[in-house]
Amino acid sequence: MLRPQDNRTRESKRLDGRWSFRFDQNDVGRTERWYATPLADAREMAVPSSYNDIFTTQAEREHVGAVWYQRDVFVPRGWADQRILVHFEAVTHTAAVYVNDHEVVAHRGGYLPFEVDITDRVTAGAPARISVRVDNTLTWQTIPPGVIETTAAGEQAQRYFHDFFNYAGIHRSVWLMARPHHSIDDITIVTGLDGTTGLVDYSVAAGSAGGEIEVTLRDARGSVVAEATGAAGRLTVNDAELWGIGRGYLYELCARLAVDGELVDEYRLPVGIRTVAIDGTQLLLNGEPVHLRGFGMHEDHVTLGKGHNDAMWLRDIECLKWIGANSFRTSHYPYSEDVLDLADREGILVIDETPAVGMNAGIAGGIFSQETYATFSDDTINGDTQAFHADVIRDLIARDKNHPSVVIWSIANEPESDTEAAEQYFRPLVDVARTSDPQRRPVGFVNVMLAPHGRCRVTPMCDLVMINRYWGWYVQTGDLDSAMVAARAELEGWAGDGKPIIITEYGADTQPGMHSLPADPWSEEYQVDYLDAMHAVFDEIPAVVGEHIWNFADFATRSGIMRVGGNKKGVFTRDRQPKTAAHVVRRRWRGGLDPRVTQSQVGACSD
Numbered sequence: 181m182l183r184p185q186d187n188r189t190r191e192s193k194r195l196d197g198r199w200s201f202r203f204d205q206n207d208v209g210r211t212e213r214w215y216a217t218p219l220a221d222a223r224e225m226a227v228p229s230s231y232n233d234i235f236t237t238q239a240e241r242e243h244v245g246a247v248w249y250q251r252d253v254f255v256p257r258g259w260a261d262q263r264i265l266v267h268f269e270a271v272t273h274t275a276a277v278y279v280n281d282h283e284v285v286a287h288r289g290g291y292l293p294f295e296v297d298i299t300d301r302v303t304a305g306a307p308a309r310i311s312v313r314v315d316n317t318l319t320w321q322t323i324p325p326g327v328i329e330t331t332a333a334g335e336q337a338q339r340y341f342h343d344f345f346n347y348a349g350i351h352r353s354v355w356l357m358a359r360p361h362h363s364i365d366d367i368t369i370v371t372g373l374d375g376t377t378g379l380v381d382y383s384v385a386a387g388s389a390g391g392e393i394e395v396t397l398r399d400a401r402g403s404v405v406a407e408a409t410g411a412a413g414r415l416t417v418n419d420a421e422l423w424g425i426g427r428g429y430l431y432e433l434c435a436r437l438a439v440d441g442e443l444v445d446e447y448r449l450p451v452g453i454r455t456v457a458i459d460g461t462q463l464l465l466n467g468e469p470v471h472l473r474g475f476g477m478h479e480d481h482v483t484l485g486k487g488h489n490d491a492m493w494l495r496d497i498e499c500l501k502w503i504g505a506n507s508f509r510t511s512h513y514p515y516s517e518d519v520l521d522l523a524d525r526e527g528i529l530v531i532d533e534t535p536a537v538g539m540n541a542g543i544a545g546g547i548f549s550q551e552t553y554a555t556f557s558d559d560t561i562n563g564d565t566q567a568f569h570a571d572v573i574r575d576l577i578a579r580d581k582n583h584p585s586v587v588i589w590s591i592a593n594e595p596e597s598d599t600e601a602a603e604q605y606f607r608p609l610v611d612v613a614r615t616s617d618p619q620r621r622p623v624g625f626v627n628v629m630l631a632p633h634g635r636c637r638v639t640p641m642c643d644l645v646m647i648n649r650y651w652g653w654y655v656q657t658g659d660l661d662s663a664m665v666a667a668r669a670e671l672e673g674w675a676g677d678g679k680p681i682i683i684t685e686y687g688a689d690t691q692p693g694m695h696s697l698p699a700d701p702w703s704e705e706y707q708v709d710y711l712d713a714m715h716a717v718f719d720e721i722p723a724v725v726g727e728h729i730w731n732f733a734d735f736a737t738r739s740g741i742m743r744v745g746g747n748k749k750g751v752f753t754r755d756r757q758p759k760t761a762a763h764v765v766r767r768r769w770r771g772g773l774d775p776r777v778t779q780s781q782v783g784a785c786s787d
């Protein structure tokens with residue numbers, strides 16, 4: 181699915197702003213046909229935004245089930261001969277969309293786009309009413325999973341097993357768009373290198389109605405560097421400018437569909453020429469070893485929740501550059517495509533993750549000491565969940581396959597991975613990821629400390645080792661000497677497998693402004709000492725090719741005895757101000773202390 185775009189053949193209208201909004205406490209909206217009339221008793225709601233933190237009562241903030249959004253839109257008069265579509269970048273978690281009196285599409289999954297052709301339901305030059313039923317319920321068959329439990333007070337409550345607040349709503353932009361009837365449906369790019377020559381293999385899908393395809397590749401100054409005709413082929417670029425860390429050099433591919441010499445449709449796509457490969461324990465970008473420095477992040481902000489906001493993300497990118505990060509993981513779900521575009525332009529590497537998080541009864545029961553379930557069983561995560569998980573992997577890769585910034589796929593975060601059931605669940609999914617990506621990027625998942633080296637049955641299927649470890653925090657709490665011993669022992673074990681290792685999470689909750697000498701957990705001093713200790717161990721193990729601190733910034737979680745006003749492992753506060761540790765990490769990542777940072781990898785830094 182190609183993103184909405186304005187060009188000579190396509191037009192779009194962003195439907196962001198204030199929509200009418202109503203809670204559907206008793207789930208009667210569908211039977212009472214709330215979509216068929218202006219939404220009664222409506223309040224206003226911002227799109228894009230989570231609705232939760234707009235409200236002041238717990239019942240509204242933690243509402244479980246359906247809510248409705250509605251707005252009128254005027255369909256431009258000039259769109260009469262075009263296909264008209266409505267495109268949602270992300271609705272969390274389940275959406276049913278109605279245009280005037282008709283349901284036009286239903287979609288499961290809160291972090292990926294969907295669209296539907298509504299040409300037959302609307303009239304150019306006339307208004308249309310768009311209503312969306314949004315449901316935040318998580319079940320064993322959703323990704324991420326959850327379960328509805330009845331509280332002691334007899335109320336229905338959503339239980340979920342991941343450590344971030346279950347924000348819901350229309351989280352990213354909504355578009356009304358016009359596209360030619362006969363159109364370009366998809367473009368796939370695979371780049372390679374032959375010496376200094378860049379190779380851009382392209383394929384353009386444009387339905388079965390025939391026509392000629394032409395493609396042009398322009399450099400960043402707009403000069404044509406290569407051209408070709410045909411639905412698939414290779415463009416060669418002499419002395420190609422490579423896409424690299426801190427150097428998000430982008431060419432632009434323009435694909436045109438013509439019938440009898442007449443332009444029918446066109447689409448423009450940024451293209452970064454780069455290669456990604458694994459060689460033994462090294463991760464190679466353009467044939468050179470890279471060391472990932474950065475964070476697991478969250479789309480999370482005060483009031484907006486998970487609503488996308490350009491200003492907030494520009495600030496995040498500036499903070500990443502300031503601290504000298506060259507990469508991040510889209511923990512724990514696919515981020516807005518605007519974020520990946522930014523990463524493409526800035527030359528930041530991305531580990532792109534599915535929303536498969538919280539699939540681990542061991543963590544739910546063990547760490548959080550709650551009633552637990554079997555992770556995999558007929559009644560919990562089962563074959564239906566697996567089929568949906570496979571669809572989500574395919575959809576993620578279909579959406580993000582052309583981004584040069586995306587260098588690794590993570591198909592899940594911290595699932596149960598030490599059992600036979602886990603092996604059976606994940607084996608086909610690793611294959612789905614491998615076969616879905618035309619670029620064959622490395623595929624992995626993020627391993628939890630409950631399945632250490634020697635016990636994990638899923639990591640051996642993967643191209644690299646990605647592990648979250650909290651030595652010195654959840655275990656060996658406050659005892660960094662022992663934490664270093666444990667870290668060294670386990671990392672040496674993984675290193676023996678001969679694959680690159682990325683520490684995808686390590687961190688310590690830190691209350692900003694809390695100081696203690698000697699350093700005690702939760703203090704700013706402890707976060708500094710903890711990170712120094714971990715970095716000292718990582719530097720001893722050559723197979724460790726990446727360090728992603730958990731987390732970039734403090735973020736909202738459900739309430740509980742493990743969290744004080746959310747998760748405080750941020751190196752930045754929730755409003756993106758540095759804790760003490762940020763300055764220490766900055767010195768390491770900007771080249772001062774990390775012996776493995778080469779000049780080419782410091783590119784993302786700015787003063």
Ligand code: GCB
Nearest residue numbers: 343593594648685730747749
């Ligand atoms: C983890 C999870 C992450 C949590 C983090 C923590 O392992 O992957 O979602 O937020 O630990 O802080 O406990």
